[in-house]
Each structure stands twice: as structure tokens, then as C-alpha cells.
Amino acid sequence: MKFKMFTCCMLSVLVIGSLSTAFAAPVLIEDPNSPVLQGATVIDFDSSPFEPRASWTFNGEVTFSSASGALWVGEGEEDGEVVFGGYELTDVRMDFSGPGVSAFGFYLYAAFPLWQVTLFGNTGNNIGSLALPDIIDDAYTYDYYTAFTTDDGDLISYAILSPINYQPDFITEIIIDNVAYVSSNNISTPVPEPGTLRLIGMGVIGLAGFKKRFF
Numbered sequence: 001m002k003f004k005m006f007t008c009c010m011l012s013v014l015v016i017g018s019l020s021t022a023f024a025a026p027v028l029i030e031d032p033n034s035p036v037l038q039g040a041t042v043i044d045f046d047s048s049p050f051e052p053r054a055s056w057t058f059n060g061e062v063t064f065s066s067a068s069g070a071l072w073v074g075e076g077e078e079d080g081e082v083v084f085g086g087y088e089l090t091d092v093r094m095d096f097s098g099p100g101v102s103a104f105g106f107y108l109y110a111a112f113p114l115w116q117v118t119l120f121g122n123t124g125n126n127i128g129s130l131a132l133p134d135i136i137d138d139a140y141t142y143d144y145y146t147a148f149t150t151d152d153g154d155l156i157s158y159a160i161l162s163p164i165n166y167q168p169d170f171i172t173e174i175i176i177d178n179v180a181y182v183s184s185n186n187i188s189t190p191v192p193e194p195g196t197l198r199l200i201g202m203g204v205i206g207l208a209g210f211k212k213r214f215f
Contacts, residue, residue, distance in 0.1 A: 024128075026127055026151075027151050029085075029147040031105075031147075032147070037180055040105075041183065043059070043062065060097060061098075062094060064094055066089060080176065081176065085171060088169065092161040095157075099184045100155030101147035102150075104147065104156065105181075108132060108144045114132070117162075119154070120158050121154055121157055123157075129146065132146060147180070
């Protein structure tokens with residue numbers, strides 16, 4: 001009987017504990033009208049001077065910086081888009097204030113060489129990386145939209161854009177515009193998914209059966 005009691009308790013703990021051990025994964029969005037971007041704040045770069053700088057903060061909520069030193073910030077061929085580039089630019093980091101954002105995105109105008117984005121949670125955990133589209137060799141020229149979120153609603157604390165197969169002494173650049181982000185203040189309380197509800201129900205049923213049988 002003691003073994004059955006122990007087994008029942010362990011199964012309930014494992015079922016309920018599994019709710020907190022799932023890992024988030026990055027999700028690519030290619031639609032600027034996606035519901036996950038509802039209520040997003042947009043940075044259009046139109047009212048900011050373009051010049052080299054160590055960091056660049058907008059609305060007190062988003063800061064651009066680089067581990068390789070000052071960002072070379074310039075204006076692209078179209079009105080308002082921003083160029084991050086220069087020799088030996090290894091990354092462009094986007095820090096989001098507070099707990100983070102549920103999603104963010106931008107229009108991608110160009111990226112050389114190929115670039116990727118890596119998402120990080122509010123504990124510094126690496127959520128994962130996704131490659132940006134190859135708009136140089138592909139059919140895209142301008143206005144290619146790319147956005148990112150997580151598959152389980154975890155907040156994104158910061159993201160790092162970086163060239164794939166970076167090589168020193170080469171010019172690297174990425175041109176983006178209309179950076180949109182959904183801050184934690186604009187996020188509604190998430191509704192548990194059906195799978196999550198089933199797991200909770202199994203745990204409750206197990207505990208209820210244990211109580212009825214042994215008490």
C-alpha cells in the first residue's frame with residue numbers, strides 16, 4: 001500500500017511539474033498584420049539623426065547596441081530606413097525594457113552576408129535562433145517583413161542580430177525599418193492551451209483518487 005501511495009504521488013508531481021519544464025522555441029512570422037503584433041509600438045526612424053553611436057534608445061523601451069563597438073548608423077536609399085553596418089560589425093543587439101516583449105518585427109531591406117536573429121528570455125536563457133531570409137539571392141528586393149515570437153508565449157528580453165559565417169575585415173550590414181514590438185504592458189492574460197488543461201486535469205484527478213482511496 002505504501003508503494004502505491006508513493007507511486008500515485010510521484011505521478012501527480014511529474015504531471016504537474018511537466019507544465020513548468022517545457023522550453024520555448026522561436027517562431028517566424030511573415031505577416032505584419034498577424035494577431036500577435038496587435039497593439040504593437042512602431043519605430044520608424046524618421047525623426048532621428050543618422051550617425052555613429054554607441055547605443056540608440058527609443059521611447060525608453062528599445063535600445064540598439066553592438067558588442068563590436070559603436071554602431072555605424074546611416075540612412076538607406078528609401079526614406080527613413082536605418083542601416084547598421086561597417087567593417088567588423090559582429091552584431092546588433094535589441095534590448096527591451098521591463099520583463100520584455102511578446103513579439104517584435106521589422107521590414108528587412110537588405111542583409112549582407114546572411115544574418116540570423118537569436119532570442120533570449122528574461123532570465124538570459126537562449127530561446128533559439130532563426131535565419132533571416134536571403135533577400136540578396138532570392139526574389140525579394142524591398143518590404144520583406146519578418147517578425148518573431150515564441151511558441152508558448154514566453155517574453156523576449158533581448159534579441160541579437162548577427163551575420164552568419166562572420167569574417168573579419170569585411171563589410172557587414174543590415175538595413176531595416178518600422179521596428180514593431182509588443183511590450184508587456186500591452187499583453188493580455190494568456191488562456192491555457194487545451195493540452196495544458198488536460199495535464200492539469202490529470203494531476204487533479206490523480207490527487208483526488210489518492211485522497212479517496214487512502215483517506
